[in-house]
Amino acid sequence: MSRNVIIENAGGPENMKIVNVDVGNPGPGEIRIRHKACGLNFIDVYQRTGLYPLTLPHALGMEAAGIVEAVGEGVIHLKPGDRAAYASMPPGAYSDARVMPAAQVCPLPDSISFEEAAAIMLQGMTVEYLFHRVWPLKSGDTVLFHAAAGGVGLLACQWAKSEGIELIGTAGTDAKCQLALENGATHCINYRDHDFVPEVQKLAGNGVDVVMDGVGKDTFDGSLDCIKPLGMMISFGNASGPVEPVSLLTLAAKGSLKMTRTTLFTFLADHQRCQDMATHLFSKVASGDIKVNIGQTFPLEQIADAHRSLESRQTTGSTIITL
Template identity: 60%
Template sequence: MSEKAIVIDAPGGPEQLKLVDMAVGEPGPGEIRIRHHACGLNYIDVYHRNGTYPLALPARLGMEGAGIVEAVGEGVSHLRVGDRAAYTSQPPGAYATARVMPAKCVLKLPDAIDFETAAAMMLKGLTVQYLLRRTLPQGGLQAGDFVLFHAAAGGVGLIACQWARALGLQLIATAGSDEKCALALANGASHAINYRRDTAFAAKVREITGGRGVKVVYDSVGADTWEGSLDSLAPFGLLASFGAASGPVPPIQIGTLAAKGSVYVTRPTIFTHIATREATQAMGDDLFAMVSSGQVRIRIDRRYALADAAEAHRDLEARQIVGSAVLLP
């Protein structure tokens, strides 16, 4: 069976993305074959393409998708042929019309959620789930607590704004323009800071919080926000660095954490959290409930044909995509 897939033969720019014919066989034990109706687009795909996160070459890209289960391998009991399903999973390979893949991170999709929404939300939504539900400061988070969330007008950020509002948290959003700040506020952020204008955003955070700082900072930006994120923390606060869109975080001196108020730093990844089928199902159930209830709405800003993956990557790197985007096979 021959299908279409996006492949790179070498790391580099968007021009490396090639649409090729790819043989897709039958699933082995613990695997399924899924026919995609939509594929998600995420910044981690750029890291895979440009070699920041090296892959064995030639390599396929794409970490999330949604579609119909076409075949089920031995030992898979939670999915059946014909099920609507969605996933975020390793190894990469979602940029394809169909694929064979491990079944443990593939979840049956509720009827209330369409394929495009599912493909746009799995990696981003499960990221927000593990951040707001599992990556917590001392004593956890309670309604009324302040949190700082960088890049709040992106796909992950807009979900986080809505989810934080549902939890009663006061989310302070940062974004790179007044328009993006307004979008974060419209999606549930309590405050918004344009970090291109207010470059010393930590001072603004202190002003908003009455001088105390926030209990937790969720930072996917990396190098550009690192120092300000540390300076935004309350004593015993937590800095969760879950990405590096502006470049790697600089080396840290352990004594800095003492000087900043006995603060904590962690570098979580979604794939640690979804390492088992049971954990993936529990997290997915939480995400599906938030979306099905309408408390979290997934904004799809752009749709691209699978063959136009290079254009999608150019727009992603140029920060032209607000919210989420999908590739359509």
């Protein structure tokens, strides 16, 4: 048996409920994993509220780490007893144990704890694909990264510093800006006290090479004014709400800009690419380039409180759920 967090109707944090389910055995291409910790991410909020619709009722949670208990036919990269971690569809990580597809579950090195893995799989592989697969960055490039003190943001600050990338961050308080700077941001702008657009223009001159924006509606229009001609706008999240439609002529007028709306799970869908991304992430942690920042921890019974904290921007770094 396993405790699972589910929703029967989309809505607020109060719509989540904990139920007991029979886990069962894995079929072909599947594993059964017993979780030690799971992660909390904005995609969980989007699914809970219905912004990203699920067939209801449905379990929630996209990221966890634990021990493989059983493997189904055809699974060769994992075996019972292995430490493993994942950020993967379908949702269901808010649970003691689950049966799930094996392809996107990754062997976890002994040097990385279950809690650290639960804190970085989704967010760390997001940074990996943003920096190396959407718009490959090189030393000397400039990036505007919104929400630089969040879980993804702090990892991006460290990753950028380790590779000689100039990262200009934004955050909502002076304390959060200081945290981003301590983690490797070159500059950080308090967007509540300052309009970030002229601040970025002063810092970056002709504009940044790329904007990486997980905030969405509140930052999108201003971000376009921060990009140098022929630069790239990467929208990868909707923390403040979805971006309104944009005219292609706007991109032309602002300097023949490029724009993409990405999702991590498109990149993870290929088994080998997923494993390569995880290996790259783990190597950054092992080298000391990335230090995992677990800002807050909630027990599974307080999952609603965890969601409220995330939505109200009260969290810093990563949030994990303990079991």
